Amino acid sequence: MKVEEYFFRYAYPCSEMLVKLGKLNKETKRLLDSEFESNTTPTKLELEEAFPAAFRRIKLIAKKMNKQDYWDEYVIKKYFREEHNNFIDANDGTYAKLPQSLKNICKVYVAEVMDVKDNILVVKYDHTERSVINKFLNDVKKGDKVTIHFGFAVEKI
Amino acid sequence: MCLAIPGRIELIEDNMAVIDYGIEKRTADSSLVNVGVGDYVIVNAGFIIEKIPEKDAKQALDLIKNES
Numbered sequence: 001m002k003v004e005e006y007f008f009r010y011a012y013p014c015s016e017m018l019v020k021l022g023k024l025n026k027e028t029k030r031l032l033d034s035e036f037e038s039n040t041t042p043t044k045l046e047l048e049e050a051f052p053a054a055f056r057r058i059k060l061i062a063k064k065m066n067k068q069d070y071w072d073e074y075v076i077k078k079y080f081r082e083e084h085n086n087f088i089d090a091n092d093g094t095y096a097k098l099p100q101s102l103k104n105i106c107k108v109y110v111a112e113v114m115d116v117k118d119n120i121l122v123v124k125y126d127h128t129e130r131s132v133i134n135k136f137l138n139d140v141k142k143g144d145k146v147t148i149h150f151g152f153a154v155e156k157i
Numbered sequence: 158m159c160l161a162i163p164g165r166i167e168l169i170e171d172n173m174a175v176i177d178y179g180i181e182k183r184t185a186d187s188s189l190v191n192v193g194v195g196d197y198v199i200v201n202a203g204f205i206i207e208k209i210p211e212k213d214a215k216q217a218l219d220l221i222k223n224e225s
Contacts, residue, residue: 017162021220021221098220099209099212099213101209101210101213102209105207133201133202150206
């Protein structure tokens with residue numbers, strides 16, 4: 001998978017909130033919606049313009065990892081799988097203004113798959129069992145570990 | 158379609174909920190989460206993915222109103 005596609009899977013659900021907060025213009029949002037629905041991936045430039053706060057954080061991580069190019073697979077993975085929740089807990093940027101329940105929805109969790117029903121996965125993490133939408137993963141089965149973001153199963157790990 | 162904005166459930170019929178966002182109403186599948194009329198929820202891709210406390214919903218809606 002291209003690193004742009006990987007980024008987009010995690011970031012897209014946040015785009016509606018960004019529009020409402022006046023941080024993303026409606027024209028760009030419409031472009032992202034049509035790309036998401038047609039399973040195409042925006043360019044690096046489009047993504048950086050749409051999600052500047054994420055890239056501010058990603059650039060910090062790249063620096064810490066001594067990577068020149070922040071569009072590096074390992075940098076982007078480290079952001080979503082490890083650092084993203086730390087930025088939320090540290091109340092970085094707009095997160096400072098969000099109530100706890102919304103911050104929790106923004107977090108990425110690693111969950112175990114308990115059951116598979118068509119495009120729905122029943123998963124368990126932190127003593128919580130819930131159903132999430134599976135749009136991206138083809139060969140997922142009971143016992144697999146997947147990441148969860150905004151009610152979506154994003155990747156198998 | 159994704160919506161990270163809280164809305165209030167107005168009606169549920171056969172796992173389809175009508176959700177009021179103030180300026181507009183939308184429908185969403187309510188089968189993933191145990192919800193009822195009056196609950197504040199977050200919708201993503203046509204599904205209700207989470208129920209949130211009323212005070213949190215109001216805080217988020219105030220934030221949206223003030224910043225945009």
